[in-house]
Amino acid sequence: MNDAHTQSGRAARRPAGPGAVLAALAAAQFTVMLATSIVNVALPQIRAGVGLSDGGTTWVVNSYGLAFGALLLAGGRVADLLGRRRVLLAGLALFALASLAAGLATSSGVLIAARAVQGAGAAAIAPAALALAMGLFPPGPGRGRALGVWGAVSGAGGAGGVLLGGVLTQAWGWPWIFHSVALGSALVLAAAAVLVPRDAGRDAGREAAGRFDLLGTATVTLALTCLVWGLTTARGAGWTDSGVLSSLGASAVLLAAFHRIELRRPNALLPPRLFGTGRVAAGNLLMALLGSVWIALFFFLPLYQQQVLGSSPLATGAGQLPLAAANMLGAVLAPRIARRLGATTTVTAALLTEAAGLLWLSRMSADGSYLTDVLGPSILVGLGLSIAFVQLTALAVDGVPKQDAGLAGGLVNTTRQVGGAIGLAALATLAGSVTAGAAGHQPPLEALTAGYRTAFAVSAAVLLATALLALLLTRRTPPVGSPRPIRSEQEAPS
Incomplete structure (x- = not known):
C-alpha cells in the first residue's frame, strides 16, 4: 500500500511536458505585448478620465516603453544570475500589481508611474521567458516550432491589444483595459508557478557568469x-x-x-562570447530595423481608422483581427518555409512581403474604406512581419552559450524596443510635418491622410533596405569554428 501511495505521489509530481511549459511562457510574452498596444485605442477616454494634457497623454504610452526598453538588458542578465524562473515570477507579480494600480488611478501622475512600473516588470518577463522557452528545445525542428509559437503570440499580442482595448473601452470604460491585464497576468503567474520547472544548471550558469x-x-x-x-x-x-x-x-x-x-x-554585461557565432550582431541589427516599423504600424493604423475613416474603438479593434490571424498563420508556417527555402531566402522574402503591404497602405485615401484601404495590406503585413520576427529571433539567439541565454533574450528585445522608439519618433515627426504642411491648402482629413501615407511609404523603404541587408548579413555569419554553412545551420532551429 505504501509503495502504491509513493508511486501515486511521484506521478502527481511529474513535471509538465514541454508543450504545457511553452504555453505558459508564451502566455507571459503575449501579456507583455498586449500591454504595449492595449492603451492606443483608449487614449482619448483615458485623457478625459484623469485630466491628462497632450504631453501627459503621450506619456501614458511612453512611460511603459521607456522603462521596458531601458531595463531589458539588466533584466536579461539578472535572470541569468538569479534564475530565470525566479525572475519571471517576480516580473509577472510586479506587472500584475502595476496594472491594477493603473486601473485604479485617479490622477495622471499615478497612472504614468504605474505604466512605468509595468514596463519594469515587462523587462524582467520578456528575456527570462524567451531564455526558458529556448532551453526547453535543443536546436532542431522542435526549437523552430517553439519560435513559431513565440512569433505568433508576439504579433497577436500587438494586434489583440488594439482589439481588446476597443472592446473593453466601449463596454466598461478605460480602467478595464488595465484590470484585464492585471487579471491575465495573475493567471499567467499561477500557471508559470505550477508548470515552469526550476532552472536546470542555474548554479553553473551563475558561476560561469561571474559577478554582476x-x-x-x-x-x-x-x-x-x-x-x-x-x-x-x-x-x-x-x-x-x-x-x-x-x-x-x-x-x-x-x-x-x-x-x-x-x-x-x-564580468562584462555584454561579454565577447555573446557575439562569438557572428549571428547575434546581425540578428539584432535586423531586428532593430524591423522594430522601427513594427511599433509604428500599430500606432498609425488605428489612428487612420478612427480619425479618418471614423471607426469606433470597437470597430477599430475588430479591424485588427485579419492582421492578427495572418500573423499567427505566418509564425506557424515560418519553420516549414525556412526548412524548405533556407533562412536567408525566408527572411528576405518575409521583409519584402511586409514592405509590399506597407506600400499598399501608403496609397490610402481620405475617402477610402476599411475593405479597400486596410484589409488587404494588413494581411500582407501580418504574414511578412511574423515570418521575419521568427527568423530574426532565431538568428539572434542561435549558438549563444547557455549562461548568456537570458542576456541574449534581453538584447534582442532591447534592439526591437529601441528600434521601435527611434522609428516611431522619426515617423511621427515626419507625419506631423507633412500634415502641417498640407493643412494650409487641403481639408483636415486629406492633410492627416497625407501624413499617414508618408509614414507608411518611408516604413516600406526601411524594410526594403533591411531585406537587402538580410541578404548580405545572413550569408556572412557562419559560426566560429564550424565548417557548416549558415543555411544548413539556420534551417534546423528555424
Missing part, C-alpha cells in the same frame, strides 16, 4: 533611458528642442563610456 556588472549595467541603462526619453520627447517637442538634444547627447556619451567599461571588465 553593476557599473556597466547602470551605465547602459542610463544611456538607454536618455536615448528613449529623447526620442519619445522629440515627437512632441521637435528634434531641435534643447532637452531632446541634451538627452540624445548624454546617451551618446554614456554609450561610449559603456563600451570602454565593457572592454576592461572580466
Whole structure:
C-alpha cells in the first residue's frame, strides 16, 4: 500500500511536458505585448478620465516603453544570475500589481508611474521567458516550432491589444483595459508557478557568469533611458528642442563610456562570447530595423481608422483581427518555409512581403474604406512581419552559450524596443510635418491622410533596405569554428 501511495505521489509530481511549459511562457510574452498596444485605442477616454494634457497623454504610452526598453538588458542578465524562473515570477507579480494600480488611478501622475512600473516588470518577463522557452528545445525542428509559437503570440499580442482595448473601452470604460491585464497576468503567474520547472544548471550558469556588472549595467541603462526619453520627447517637442538634444547627447556619451567599461571588465554585461557565432550582431541589427516599423504600424493604423475613416474603438479593434490571424498563420508556417527555402531566402522574402503591404497602405485615401484601404495590406503585413520576427529571433539567439541565454533574450528585445522608439519618433515627426504642411491648402482629413501615407511609404523603404541587408548579413555569419554553412545551420532551429 505504501509503495502504491509513493508511486501515486511521484506521478502527481511529474513535471509538465514541454508543450504545457511553452504555453505558459508564451502566455507571459503575449501579456507583455498586449500591454504595449492595449492603451492606443483608449487614449482619448483615458485623457478625459484623469485630466491628462497632450504631453501627459503621450506619456501614458511612453512611460511603459521607456522603462521596458531601458531595463531589458539588466533584466536579461539578472535572470541569468538569479534564475530565470525566479525572475519571471517576480516580473509577472510586479506587472500584475502595476496594472491594477493603473486601473485604479485617479490622477495622471499615478497612472504614468504605474505604466512605468509595468514596463519594469515587462523587462524582467520578456528575456527570462524567451531564455526558458529556448532551453526547453535543443536546436532542431522542435526549437523552430517553439519560435513559431513565440512569433505568433508576439504579433497577436500587438494586434489583440488594439482589439481588446476597443472592446473593453466601449463596454466598461478605460480602467478595464488595465484590470484585464492585471487579471491575465495573475493567471499567467499561477500557471508559470505550477508548470515552469526550476532552472536546470542555474548554479553553473551563475558561476560561469561571474559577478554582476553593476557599473556597466547602470551605465547602459542610463544611456538607454536618455536615448528613449529623447526620442519619445522629440515627437512632441521637435528634434531641435534643447532637452531632446541634451538627452540624445548624454546617451551618446554614456554609450561610449559603456563600451570602454565593457572592454576592461572580466564580468562584462555584454561579454565577447555573446557575439562569438557572428549571428547575434546581425540578428539584432535586423531586428532593430524591423522594430522601427513594427511599433509604428500599430500606432498609425488605428489612428487612420478612427480619425479618418471614423471607426469606433470597437470597430477599430475588430479591424485588427485579419492582421492578427495572418500573423499567427505566418509564425506557424515560418519553420516549414525556412526548412524548405533556407533562412536567408525566408527572411528576405518575409521583409519584402511586409514592405509590399506597407506600400499598399501608403496609397490610402481620405475617402477610402476599411475593405479597400486596410484589409488587404494588413494581411500582407501580418504574414511578412511574423515570418521575419521568427527568423530574426532565431538568428539572434542561435549558438549563444547557455549562461548568456537570458542576456541574449534581453538584447534582442532591447534592439526591437529601441528600434521601435527611434522609428516611431522619426515617423511621427515626419507625419506631423507633412500634415502641417498640407493643412494650409487641403481639408483636415486629406492633410492627416497625407501624413499617414508618408509614414507608411518611408516604413516600406526601411524594410526594403533591411531585406537587402538580410541578404548580405545572413550569408556572412557562419559560426566560429564550424565548417557548416549558415543555411544548413539556420534551417534546423528555424
